[in-house]
Structure formats: structure tokens, C-alpha cells
Amino acid sequence: MVMLDEPWQLSPDVALRTEPFGALAYNFRTRRLTFLKRPELVAVIAGLSAGADVREALQAASVPPVQWCAYLKALESLAAAGTIQPRGCIQPQQQEAAS
Amino acid sequence: MTILDERISTAPAVRPTGGSLLDQFELGLNAPICLTWELTYACNLACVHCLSSSGKRDPRELSTEQCEAVIDELQRMQVFYVNIGGGEPTIRPDFWHLIQYAVSHQVGVKFSTNGVRVTPERAAFLASTDYVDVQISLDGATAEVNDRVRGTGSYDMAIRALDNLSVSGFKDAKISVVVTRENVSQLDEFKALADRHGATLRLTRLRPSGRGADVWDDLHPTAAQQRDLYNWLIQAGPNVLTGDSFFHLAGFGEPLPGLNLCGAGRVVCLIDPIGDVYACPFAIHDNFLAGNITALGGFQNVWQNSELFADLRSPQTSGACTKCQHFDSCRGGCMAAKFFTGLPLDGPDPECVQGFSEDALLQVGRTIPAASQDHSKPSKRGQEPVFLQLGMLSPATPPVHGCAQSPIAGRDPGAS
Ligand code: SF4
Ligand code: SF4
Numbered sequence: 001m002v003m004l005d006e007p008w009q010l011s012p013d014v015a016l017r018t019e020p021f022g023a024l025a026y027n028f029r030t031r032r033l034t035f036l037k038r039p040e041l042v043a044v045i046a047g048l049s050a051g052a053d054v055r056e057a058l059q060a061a062s063v064p065p066v067q068w069c070a071y072l073k074a075l076e077s078l079a080a081a082g083t084i085q086p087r088g089c090i091q092p093q094q095q096e097a098a099s
Numbered sequence: 100m101t102i103l104d105e106r107i108s109t110a111p112a113v114r115p116t117g118g119s120l121l122d123q124f125e126l127g128l129n130a131p132i133c134l135t136w137e138l139t140y141a142c143n144l145a146c147v148h149c150l151s152s153s154g155k156r157d158p159r160e161l162s163t164e165q166c167e168a169v170i171d172e173l174q175r176m177q178v179f180y181v182n183i184g185g186g187e188p189t190i191r192p193d194f195w196h197l198i199q200y201a202v203s204h205q206v207g208v209k210f211s212t213n214g215v216r217v218t219p220e221r222a223a224f225l226a227s228t229d230y231v232d233v234q235i236s237l238d239g240a241t242a243e244v245n246d247r248v249r250g251t252g253s254y255d256m257a258i259r260a261l262d263n264l265s266v267s268g269f270k271d272a273k274i275s276v277v278v279t280r281e282n283v284s285q286l287d288e289f290k291a292l293a294d295r296h297g298a299t300l301r302l303t304r305l306r307p308s309g310r311g312a313d314v315w316d317d318l319h320p321t322a323a324q325q326r327d328l329y330n331w332l333i334q335a336g337p338n339v340l341t342g343d344s345f346f347h348l349a350g351f352g353e354p355l356p357g358l359n360l361c362g363a364g365r366v367v368c369l370i371d372p373i374g375d376v377y378a379c380p381f382a383i384h385d386n387f388l389a390g391n392i393t394a395l396g397g398f399q400n401v402w403q404n405s406e407l408f409a410d411l412r413s414p415q416t417s418g419a420c421t422k423c424q425h426f427d428s429c430r431g432g433c434m435a436a437k438f439f440t441g442l443p444l445d446g447p448d449p450e451c452v453q454g455f456s457e458d459a460l461l462q463v464g465r466t467i468p469a470a471s472q473d474h475s476k477p478s479k480r481g482q483e484p485v486f487l488q489l490g491m492l493s494p495a496t497p498p499v500h501g502c503a504q505s506p507i508a509g510r511d512p513g514a515s
Binding site for chain 1: 114116120123126128129130132177179180205207229230232
């Protein structure tokens with residue numbers, strides 16, 4: 001689960017490329033591309049590490065609170081894909097990749 | 100006749116927002132998603148269907164420094180990975196340097212090879228590198244079928260490369276097969292071969308590009324074979340990659356997973372060995388030449404500002420196809436296949452599953468566009484294609500299988 005009061009960040013394996021429709025997120029480790037179809041979502045993700053937690057990133061991107069639930073769901077699926085990850089912990093796959 | 104004549108060139112002043120991702124792709128992106136970069140026209144083989152008519156090196160090919168500058172620019176543009184091909188790219192003495200240069204500049208590499216330089220040492224090196232993917236070309240599951248198209252000894256060469264890769268611990272190499280009339284009955288054998296090597300099978304469409312124009316009539320799968328192929332792909336599911344090349348078969352039933360659109364100049368393009376930028380690797384022809392990366396502004400300027408690409412990204416007319424019930428998924432098929440068979444670009448694909456191009460293909464007046472460049476070795480062209488002497492091959496085995504992932508959730512970088 002991605003919670004409002006948790007610190008998250010863009011995975012270090014992932015790079016974002018801005019596009020007219022939003023952005024591409026490329027994971028160099030899994031070699032997968034993900035398409036982010038809303039510029040607001042891109043702003044939230046890009047702002048994750050600057051904010052203290054997810055709530056701050058949502059606020060900084062001016063996402064109205066009524067949409068937060070929807071954004072949390074989107075973040076959830078990005079977390080499952082490894083695009084974003086909780087801050088301050090090393091993912092097991094990364095340890096593998098590093099060894 | 101230029102491509103520009105056939106298009107509506109009233110590009111909207113303001114880019115529409117929203118709509119599906121596909122709609123957005125049609126309008127073009129800041130940088131390509133599927134960029135192919137051919138490093139040399141030189142090749143040790145002389146495959147009868149070579150899409151780039153390769154053979155001899157072109158004296159104008161980019162130097163090592165120019166190639167490094169291309170990689171620097173791709174890094175700046177955030178082109179996250181590039182499909183490197185040729186010719187036979189590994190023949191370039193600076194090939195291994197360039198792939199290392201690319202991956203150390205955040206440009207992942209997948210390269211296509213016939214296997215000639217994939218020695219045990221190189222295989223070990225590749226196994227130790229992140230971000231490099233290897234694709235071995237093979238056009239027959241047996242030497243007999245493969246070598247007729249790719250040349251004597253080429254089957255053994257490819258298998259040796261695959262063996263070297265798997266012995267060295269390289270994971271998930273790709274075996275790339277151009278589906279032809281002769282090998283379409285071997286799909287199960289290809290899959291078994293891939294499984295034995297811990298590799299992934301990738302099937303792509305034979306297009307009448309380059310020397311492919313000379314052999315397309317005889318080698319492209321028959322209508323019955325197309326249906327078998329479609330069924331095989333549906334059954335095989337996402338474990339077999341297709342580079343989204345079979346979307347013209349969508350009319351047989353449900354659309355195949357992947358990008359159902361012609362990406363030429365929109366998400367796809369080619370940088371050729373001399374730095375010319377074409378709309379698609381299968382469209383090496385002056386009509387689809389957008390510019391050259393050595394000119395002022397480099398690749399970025401060509402990609403973002405060329406007249407040809409602006410035109411390809413503007414609304415297209417699709418003629419008879421727009422009335423077809425399969426238009427949403429087929430979209431009239433492959434631009435290159437139409438162009439190089441002399442069919443109008445705003446009509447059906449030469450392999451239209453509705454059979455709507457059959458009459459046009461039989462027409463006496465049909466003119467195949469002359470090639471605008473050819474790097475074939477003079478001694479080879481016209482001699483190698485012994486495949487015409489072949490008799491009928493055994494009937495097709497049951498169809499199968501799958502392809503690239505859904506474009507929305509994610510995507511296999513190897514598409515084109
Ligand atoms: S021209 Fe054909 S091969 Fe090239 S992007 Fe379009 S459909 Fe694909
Ligand atoms: S008529 Fe056009 S859209 Fe319909 S199946 Fe044929 S090529 Fe595809």
C-alpha cells in the first residue's frame with residue numbers, strides 16, 4: 001500500500017522523459033517502459049522525494065484532495081511495477097542486481 | 100509522387116490533448132520510443148531479403164567520434180535504448196567500444212547479429228554487462244530452410260552464437276525470425292529451439308524492403324499461412340515477441356497485443372550508417388528520408404522539425420480502409436509494405452486479410468518504386484537466392500502465439 005504519510009521516491013533504476021501527454025518512465029533494470037498519461041501524475045512522482053511524504057507531493061502538484069484516492073491507486077500500481085519505491089529501504093531486487 | 104502528395108498536410112496548430120495513448124502517439128513524441136541505428140552497411144552474409152540491401156561498407160559511414168556524438172545526443176534526448184543493427188554491426192572494429200559507450204551513457208542497447216563475432220569471449224563479456232540485449236537472426240529452424248535465405252553456413256553460425264551465449268550464462272537472448280512462406284511451418288520448432296537455449300522467440304513480418312522487394316512475391320506467407328500464423332500467435336501469448344509487426348492480421352479476430360499503429364516517424368525511426376534519418380528501418384527510400392544527423396541541429400532537429408515527420412504526424416487519409424470493420428486495429432497496415440509493392444499509401448496493406456489488395460497486386464500497371472540506394476555486393480545480388488528452386492515444404496503445423504505487451508501498461512523495448 002502507498003499511504004499518504006509515507007515517504008516515497010522514484011526508483012533509482014527509473015528515468016522519466018516528459019512527453020506532451022505526460023511522460024515515459026523507463027526502468028533500466030527491467031527494461032520496461034511505462035506510460036504516464038497525466039502531466040499531474042508526472043508532477044506528483046517527480047515531486048515524491050522533495051516532499052516529506054506522499055501528501056506533500058500531492059499538495060505540491062496541486063492535486064485537489066478529492067482526487068487523492070485515485071492518485072494513491074495509480075501510485076500503488078507504479079509501486080507494483082517498481083517505478084516508485086519507499087524511501088530509505090533497499091529493494092531486494094536491487095541487492096541482487098548489485099551483487 | 101512523394102509521400103507528401105498523399106497526405107493531408109493541414110497539421111493542427113495546437114496539439115489536441117487527452118484521447119487515447121494511441122491518438123497521442125500518432126501526433127508524435129519528443130523523442131522516438133523505438134529507434135533503430137544501423138552502424139554499417141557491411142555484412143559477411145547476403146540474405147536474400149535484407150531490408151537494408153547491405154553488403155559493402157559505405158565510405159561515408161559515421162566515424163567512432165561521430166557515433167559517440169550520436170550517443171551523447173540520445174542521452175540528452177532521453178532515448179533510453181536503441182536497437183543496433185546493420186549490415187552486421189559487430190563487424191565494425193569499434194562495435195564493442197560503442198555499446199559500452201552507450202550503456203555508460205544511459206542508452207541501453209539491443210543489437211541484432213547473425214552471430215559471426217559472438218565468440219565465447221564476447222559472450223562472456225555480454226553476460227557480464229547490464230543493459231545489453233542480444234538478438235540472433237535466424238530464418239529457418241533447420242539449416243536447410245535457413246541457409247537458403249541467409250546463405251550457406253549461417254545456421255551453424257547462429258546456433259554457435261546461441262550456444263556461446265547460453266554457456267556463458269547470458270540470460271534471455273532473443274532469436275529473431277522473419278516469417279516466410281518457407282519457415283511458417285516451423286514455428287513450433289523455433290519455439291523449442293529458443294526454449295532449449297533459454298532464449299525468447301521473436302517473430303517479425305517479411306516486408307518488401309531492400310532486397311526483400313526482389314523476393315517478397317515468392318517468400319511472403321500465403322493467405323492461408325497468414326491465418327495459421329495469426330492463430331499461432333494468439334495461442335503463444337506474450338511469451339513470443341513480435342515487435343508489433345503483425346497488426347495487419349487483427350482482422351482475423353481479436354487484435355494482437357501491442358501497438359496497433361504504424362509508428363513510422365511518430366514513435367519509430369532509423370538512423371542509417373551515414374547518419375541519414377528515415378521514418379522507419381523498413382522505409383529506406385528517398386521518399387521517407389527526413390534529414391541527416393550531421394547537419395546543424397543534429398538528430399533532435401530532424402526528429403522534431405523535419406517536414407516529412409510533421410507530415411506523418413498529421414491526420415492521414417485511409418481511403419477504402421476507413422470503411423472496413425477492422426480499421427481500428429489494422430489501420431490499413433504497414434506503410435512500407437504498401438510503398439514497396441507499389442500500392443497507394445492510403446489503401447489496404449498488400450497482405451490485407453480481407454483480400455482487398457489482391458486485385459491491385461495483380462494489376463499490370465503496378466510499378467514497384469526503384470530502390471534509391473543499394474549496398475549489395477555486386478557478386479552476390481541475383482546469385483544467392485537459390486530458394487526459388489525449392490519445392491513445396493511440409494504443411495503448416497498448428498498455429499500459435501503472442502507478442503509484445505500492452506502499450507498502456509508497459510512495453511517491450513524490442514518492438515518495431
Ligand atoms: S512502415 Fe511498416 S514497419 Fe515501419 S513502422 Fe509503419 S507499420 Fe511498422
Ligand atoms: S481493408 Fe484495410 S483496415 Fe481492413 S483489413 Fe484490409 S488493410 Fe486492414
